[in-house]
Amino acid sequence: MPYIYLDNNSTTQVDPRVLEEMIPFFSTLYANPASNHKFGVEVNQVIQKARAKIAGCIHSKENEITFTSGATEAINLAIKGIAEAYSHKGNHIITVSTEHNAVLDTCRYLEKLGFQVTYLPVDTDGLVNLKDIEKSITKETILISVMYVNNETGVIQPIQEISELAHRNNILFMTDATQAMGKIPIHVDELGIDLLVFSGHKLYAPKGIGVLYHRTKRPFNVKLEALIHGGGHENGIRSGTLNVPGIVGIARACELACSEMETNQEKVRLLRDFLETELLQIEETFLNGHKTSRMYNVTNLGFKGVDADALIVGLKNIIISNGSACSSALIESSHVLRAMGLSEEDAYSSIRLSLGKFNTREEITIAIQAIKEQVKHLRKLSF
Ligand SMILES: Cc1ncc(COP(=O)(O)O)c(C=O)c1O
Structure with missing residues (x-):
């Protein structure tokens, strides 16, 4: 039986149209875009087009787009880069306890260097309270970092109000x-x-490529200290020869995602709602995360008395997870669910199902049946 892949928040399959666009840059168009010969200039033009595509998707300027190896590096560059560049203004950063470890660990590192970090709590729905943010602001605060959508629960934070x-x-x-x-x-x-x-690999581009946007116009001309030094690529913010195929891939993936957003959203939301409604019919099953302020492709569900790890193993070809991929090798329960007030036991009973544009109704129907059977089976074993 082929895999039924319901772990799209961990990573996604590369869209064949993205791969197709990337291939020439491994074989025939392999010049270094920093070279000033004709071949290099040609490839550099492709990079600038890719930058423009991404800028178009988020309505920024092209020079505000910096390519990195992924979201983790971009997060490190942003937070450490701001901390260093603005240390004359203050040494306080505000973030939220349900952030990805890339943010939390970067902040913990800065604490070791003498920075002060406030890790705000969330409510039982996973939302941060604006009043809590306001109360934690001091004269020393230089940065507020709040994720848009949580990777484990899909909870959407009110980022416009926060900004x-x-x-x-x-x-x-x-x-x-x-x-x-x-x-x-x-x-x-x-x-x-x-x-x-x-990161590219969450939106049907390959792994190893990411983007940092930083504003260069009103209200701020953001200054960043570089993290990686060398040849002065990317305006000196991120040195290192550009990952040309990756850049071409992430740009094409952004272009496709932006132009096909409504169709994908409609399709995936229907599948997620079908999956969630069916699974919530299982006795003693609970939903983690806000009911409505939540991304349409995710459902995080807890099954009382069921060990999520056993469920994942038991489901064999149905690929699901119990949290973020980078921490799922750890024995600790999810820091996101714990921050939302779940008991250790309920956190260990919770799984994340994250759908993508390639999932079909047939797959979801099979997954529902299999999960229902496994939950029943595991509960029988534990009583
Ligand atoms: C919300 C969020 N931030 C950051 C990351 C890190 O991304 P990458 O591993 O591609 O650097 C992930 C990946 O799981 C994520 O989901």
């Missing part, structure tokens, strides 16, 4: 949009985003 609050206090606002990019429209000016990051 307005940040700007009223003359503070930069950053968002980790890794799980939002390509799924919902992003307009950096309308949303008041000063720094934004995402």
Whole structure:
């Protein structure tokens, strides 16, 4: 039986149209875009076109797009880059306890260097409270970083309100949009985003390529200290020969995601709702995360008395997860679910099902049946 892949928040299949566009840049168009010969100039033009495509998707300027190896690197560059460049202004950063570890660990690292970080709590729905943010602002606050969409629950934070609050206090606002990019429209000016990051492999481009957007016009001309030094690529912000096939791939993926957003959204939302409604009919099953302020491709469900790891193993060819891929090898329960007030036991009983544009109704029907049977089976074993 082939896999039924319901772990699209972890990574996605490369769209064949993305792959097709990338192939020439491995074989015939392999010049270094930093070279000033004709061949290099030709490839550099392709890079600038790719930058323009991405800028078009988020309504930014082309020179505000920096290519990185992924969201983790972009997050490190943004947070450490801001901390260093604005240390003369202050040493305080505000973020949220349900952020991805790429944000949390970067902040913890900065704490070791003497920065102060506030990790705000969330309510039982996973939402951060604006009043809590306001109360935690000090004269030293230089950055507020709140993710757009949570990778485990799909909870969507009110980032426009948060950015307005940040700007009223003359503070930069950053968002980790890794799980939002390509799924919902992003307009950096309308949303008041000063720094934004995402990874290619979450939107049907390959792994190893990511983007950092940083604002260069009103209300802020954001300054960043580089993390990686070398040949001065990407305006000196991120040195290193550009990953040309990756850049071509992520740009094509953004273009496709933006132009096909409505169709994909409609299709995936229907499948997710079908899956969620059916699974919630299982006795003693609960939904983690806000009912409506939630991304349409995810459902995070807990099955009382069921060990999520056993469920994942038991489902064999149906691929699901119990949290973020990078931490699922750890024995600890999800820090996101724990921050939402779940008991250790309920967190261990929870799984994440994240759908993508390639899933079909037939697959979802099979998955529902299999999950229902496994939950029943595991509950029988434990009583
Ligand atoms: C919300 C969020 N931020 C950051 C990352 C890190 O992305 P990458 O591993 O591609 O660097 C992920 C990946 O799981 C994510 O879901």
